[in-house]
Each structure stands twice: as structure tokens, then as C-alpha cells.
Amino acid sequence: MTDFATPEDIANRTNAAKEAAVAAGRELGLEITEGKVLYELFSVVVHLAPSPVVARIPTVLPHTTTPESLAKRQQQELDVAQWLHDQGTPVIPPSSEVPRKPVQKDGFSITFWPFTDEDKSKEPDYVKNSELTADLHAALRAYPGELDFLSSAEPGFVREALTKLENHPDIVDPADLARAKQEWEILEPLVSDESEFRKAFPGIELQPVHGDSPPANIFAGTNGPLFSDFELITRGPVEWDLGGLGLELEAAYDRGATRNGLRTLDKEVLRFVNAVGAIRVIAYLSCADQLPAMVEFMQPFLHQWRDTDPYA
Template sequence: MNMLADEATAILVEVCESVGLDARDARLLRVRSNAVFKLRDEIVVRIATAPDAMTRLPVVLAVARWLADQGFPTVRPADELCDQPLVYDGRVVTFWHYVPASGRPTTRQLGKILRSLHLLPVPPFPLKRLADPLAEVRHSVEHRKEVLSPCQRAWLRDRVDELTTRWESLETDAPAVLLHGDAWIDNLLRCSDGHAVLCDWDGVAVGPREWDLVHTYHGQRRFGLTEADVDEFAGAYGSDLRGWHGYPTLMEVRDMYAIGIHIRNATRDPFSRKELPRRLDSLTRGDGQARWYLTEPA
């Protein structure tokens, strides 16, 4: 049983009724950091599962509005429905205009759109700095004791401390930029006319551009992207991360970052319960090529 999905579905019905939307036949698109539903009204409802949502989501909405005003290809908040975000039964809810996707976006499109994003000025309002990308993993290790053995927790503490020290020693000549924060190909939507828009701004921050770039390289390492995919991405962006001295450290930090959500969700999400041991096993064995999954493998 997926408790996260069940809890979110119950909230969806009531919160939609409160703003005059029809939740009947709502389609669950995914459950991870958010439970994401698509309504018949061409509205996407995102119900946050993360504990810091109330402090984070007002900034996420502000950035999405600002980017839309700049003409940047992004999903748009459905602000005409209500003042956002809503808090309902302790969960933070946001509403977005649905973007019909048609076909698979390419890593070339992702490289071009990230290049455009990183050339924009930083928005004129406070944004968090990406100073400690493993902060949420560290918090989950300390507070989700029921899903980790004492040996796993000890190993994770030491490894997170080591990688944090190595992250802090990285140097980049490029100025800090506006980061998407989770610039993975699955957060790019290809529209019917072929152009693409970027969605899921929950990780937005100011920091080194390399953090946005590493997701595609990590996608080859863990999630099935090909070397050709990475080559196309690097060509479109205009820079290849593989030539940077900090690349090995950044890939290892990204590896560790990618288990945090599954530690947090393992007690209530069947997929996280299965995926967490897979990822932990490969990390503790030092296996840098083991395949990981974003959804249940067929």
C-alpha cells in the first residue's frame, strides 16, 4: 500500500472542492517529493511531502512567475484559482497550468534551456544559496532511524561528512547563477510544437552551474542515458563537465544526494522501500555503475 499516495488523494478531493475544482478522474502522475495530480480542468495539483515545503514553496512560486515574465519557457502557476500556496491538513498545496507533453524531450533541448537559464540575472528577491547539497540527506539519516540499520547510519554519517568536506573544497571560476536544482531530463516537457518547458522548480537556488549540469552526467551513470545523450547535452550547453577537475567529487555528491528522498519516504512508499536498499548496496560496495530506477522496473 502506498500511504503517501492514499494520504495525498484524500487531501486532493477536499482541497479541490475548496477552490471550485473537480477532482473526479484525477490522474496521479507521480509521488516523490510531491504527489502530483492532473485534473480534467487542465490543472496540475502538487501536494508536497517534504517537511520544509511551507518555507520553500512561496519562493518556488515567485521564481516561476518571474521566469514567465522574462519569457523563459517554464510551467506557470494557476494563480487565478486562489492565493498560493495553500496549507491543508498540514500539507502544502500548489496549482499549476497543465502542459500537454508530446514525445520525449532530448538532452540537446535540456542543454539549450539550461544555458538560457544560467544567462539570466538572479531574480530580485531572496533565494537560498546552495551551500550544502547534502543537508537533507544528513537530516534524513538522523531522523529516519526506522529504515536504516545502525551500521548503515554510521556509514552514511561518515560518507556524508567526507563528501561535504570535498564539496566545500571545490573551486569554480564561474559566478553563481540561478539554478533549477533538479535539472533532470524528466523535468523537461516537450510540447506538441516541439519546444520544451522546464517544470518542478522545488530545488531552485543560487549556486554553481555545475550542480544543474551534473544531473545529465549522473543519468548516464545510474539511469540509462547514453554517452551520445551526454555528448549532445554538453554540445548544446557549450561546456563539458567531464573536463572539470571537480567532476569526480560532484558525481559522488550527486550519488549520495539521490538516496535522501528514499530514506525519507521508505516507510510510506513501496517503491522507495525497494529502491533504497538497491542504492545503499551499490554505494557501500563502491559500485559506480549499478543501475538505479526512477520508477518500478518493468
């Protein structure tokens, strides 16, 4: 792991992403007088004002990510968002102002989305969002695009990240890392090989799923909630989208599933996806050199994880 990024480094990275998005947008024919940063953490989101277009630029990425793998993932996101929009599902679709494909500029890979007004009058309702997630699953069942099995689990990255973290006891306690590696020995085959998953969980249907906790990625539009951020779209059990949310939100999803004629959540599959999700969180601490703040804001999760039973 290299030296940790300083606040100045992060500000420079954000500015470079903004400038790349502005330049790319202008090359595509958009009228842009300035780029306004709306959000920054793992990605930078920029309004290309005054055009009705927002650029999203991933900036904190696993060390295993290549330009090709990132572009493939972004294209899948654009394609599924457009397809859902065409079916009448409430989503933020790709921008219609530019071609529907990621654009490479100055070392960044950029996607373009419509500027959408946000309803900031109330706090997110995660119970409602969890129930709405079943609506998304019902819509996704018919998606015709080709998706890999549990690609959002990123097993290659997790394996390498856990090894990388052996040299950083300042980031992950060695006892925590030892437990994570032991559990990953059991979990990795189940996320890497569809046949192994099917042997472990017979009868569990696989389908397109959002991949990144849709209850936390529903945008509060002024005209109603909109599904968004399909960066980790994948094929897997519906439980993958409900990992780590707890009993109340699981019950809300089950209400939505019953309303849509879908099966309710399987407790053993949920236990599996919760375990995988926990190890992925730990693995992402290997990216702390890019975003040092994650070490502190992940501590409550680590304390909670230590109190859970190991996956066996």
C-alpha cells in the same frame, strides 16, 4: 522510523490530497466537478476538472520539513517559474486562474498550475534535454530573486537521516551507511558554507540553478518542450543540475553551454555534486516508511554506487 505505509495507507493519502486540492480550488473560485489524479509518487498531481488547472501536492517529505519551510520553497518555485515565463523562457508557469501562492488545506500545502497537454508520441530525449538545460541556465543568470546557497542539498536533513538509518540495517547495509557518513563529513561543509565551497573550487561562478535535474524535468508539451518542477530552485554551480547523468549527457550540456556563451562543465565540481547526490539518495531512504517502494527501486543505484571510488 514508524511502521511502513501500506498500499491502503498510500491510497488514502492520495485521496486525501486530492480532496484537499478540490476543496482549496473551490474556495478560490474554480469550477470543479471532480479531481483526476494524473500522477503520484513523491507528490500527487490532480487535474481540477473541468477547470484548466492542475494542483500539485507534496506528500512524501523529509522529516525535517516544516509547513513554513515547504511554503517558502513552493513560493520560490512559483516566483521563478513566473519570472522565466515573463522573460519568454519556455516553462510551465503558475496558473493565472488563482493567486500565485501556496495554499494550506487539511495538512497539505498546494500549488496550482495550468493544465498542459502532453505530447506522448515519443520517448524523452535526455540528450536533447541536457543541451536545453544550458538554455535554462543562460536565462536564470539574470533572475533577481533571493536564493540560498545549495539549499536543495538539504544538509541538515541528510545528517539527521544518516543517523536515523543506523537503526535500520534492513533498509541500508551498515557498510554502505558507514561509507556514506564518512563521505558526508567531507561534503557537508562544502554544501553548508558558501565560503568553504569557494575555497575548494576557486573561480567557479555561482548562479540560480534548477536544483533537481532539469533534463529529467522537461515536460513534453504539444507545442514544444517546457521546463518544469522548480521545487528545489537554489543558487550553486551549474554542475548541480547535471549530477549523475554520465558522459554523453554532460557532453550534450557542454554543446549547449558553448552555444550560449557559457562555460563548460568542470570535472572536479561534477565529481563533488555526484558524490553529494549519491549521499542524498541514501538519506532519502529514511523516508521509506512513507513510500516503501523506494527501497526496491533504489537498489540498482546502490549497486552502482558501491563500484565508485569514495569521495576524499
